[in-house]
Amino acid sequence: MPTALLHHTVDGPACAPPLLLGNSLGTSTALWDGVARGLSATRRVVRWDLPGHGRSAAGLIAPGATVADLADHVLGLADHLGLDRFSYAGVSLGGAIGLHLAVHHPERVDRLGVLCASASFGDPRPWRRRAALVRRAGTAPVADTAAARWFTPGFSHPGLLADLRATAPEAYAACCDALAAYDLRGVLASIGAPTLIMAGREDPVTPPAHAREIADAIPGAALIELPRTSHLAPAERPEAVLVALRGHFAPAREAGMAVRRAVLGDAHVDRAQARTTLLTEDFQDFITRYAWGEVWTDPTLDRRERSLITLAALVAHGHWDELALHAVAARRNGLTPEEISAVLRHMAVYCGVPAANKAFATVQRALDDVL
Incomplete structure (x- = not known):
């Protein structure tokens, strides 16, 4: 297990259930800026940068790296934060890392969200060619064409494009090596964590067919396809992504009970629960789900x-x-x-x-x- 840590940020109550958010190739924690605040109302949200991306050191990854190597870094971060078990959501490469964790470390992942990702990112040869290009010429050539891969026409995110240009070439190339070698198609059925799959209907990198393949393979997985959305869904459609992830990671009753306890205190809530009768139990459930789980958790x-x-x-x-x-x-x-x-x-x-x-x-x- 790696000893050096990925750069990370933590938002939300320290006592809330933890949720780790993983990024796509070439992006930073800024990918989740439009979503993290809403999630942190009921979750301890941990965002982290891939090696050589954002503020993570490039030396955390080497040529020939695998998704398993990246997953080990995530586990090392979780261990450092004292998180024995956590929820996880990731985009593209970040989603692949989540799938790997759910397959190979099921005891660590309690709920899973996979956005704009795949069980296999296709023929490995284009990834190897891209790795060779970036090692030779830096990230500028891939940055020049990234907007067409990442966003629908008319949408842009200059900050994320700048992050790509600033990514360490050797680390970006090593992540391409990991994508070239990655293939979980034969083992997805072993995932037991409740899983939500999200796809952008206009995503040219991981089109909806890739999402359907994952959803069909994981028992009980749910699938959402977002219209007018390309590859970086949290950046392009943050409101839709937030609503979907809040519903998946913090069902109304669970979210409501967490906020109710945070605001009113454990002692009061425990007394109210102890006084619940057949007459009042439905009302108590209604208050927890609606007043606390929907109104008080609204980040507005x-x-x-x-x-x-x-x-x-x-x-x-x-x-x-x-x-x-x-x-x-x-x-x-x-x-x-x-x-x-x-x-x-x-x-x-x-x-x-x-x-x-x-x-x-x-x-x-x-x-x-x-x-």
Whole structure:
């Protein structure tokens, strides 16, 4: 197992379930910029750069490398972060690494997303020719034609194209060696992790037929084809990719329970769960799935902003018990006493001084109880 680490970034709560995101050949962690923030609402999202890409050292890979070598680097990173088991999503070469992990290290991967990838990237000879070209002339020749392979007509991402030009040629070529040797077509049926396959309908590199081959081979795999999308789906269609991956990696109840505990605290949620009866269990499930799993996980507003809104709404409707609960939650979400006071003074203007008086007393008692 390699000892040197891939460059990586981590977003999301430290206690949330981990999700690793892998990149395609020639790109960096910037590939996931439009998706990672939304995923990190309920996941500990780890993005990493391939060797010689982004900020990872080129010396982490050598000529004749394999996808297994790259997968070992991912496992080394996971071990360094203390992640015994994780979810994984990857694009193209990053997706191939995910498939390799799910086949050869099934105990490490609990859920898998494979985007714009293949079980085999075709005849190895073009990959070897590309490796030879890049070793001879650098990445400029492949960068000049990358937009046509990566994006639909009219779309561009200058940052990713710049990343390709900045990629270390020897590392890029070694990744081409890995793609040339890669073929998992005979072993995909052994994958047991719940798997989502995504394809861009206008992808010339890994067309939808490649995705269907993977989906047909993995038991129970789901397949989504994105219209008006080429090879780098997270860059070109971040909203669609985010919705699909959130649904796959954080089903509403699971996501809702994680956020509910993060906002209200384990003690409160445990008490609510212990009091659940045949009468209330469906309602508890509804609250977890809808209020916490869909509304509170929507990345349009952060948790501080949602606490501000919630406090105001509870004062306006006189829900004093819920106000006490959410005053404590607001502190947990990062609001200061001064900010909570500002909300209540604001409500004095629009809901009346008597309501604000009651709100201040309720909130003070709630905060005193937890100090």
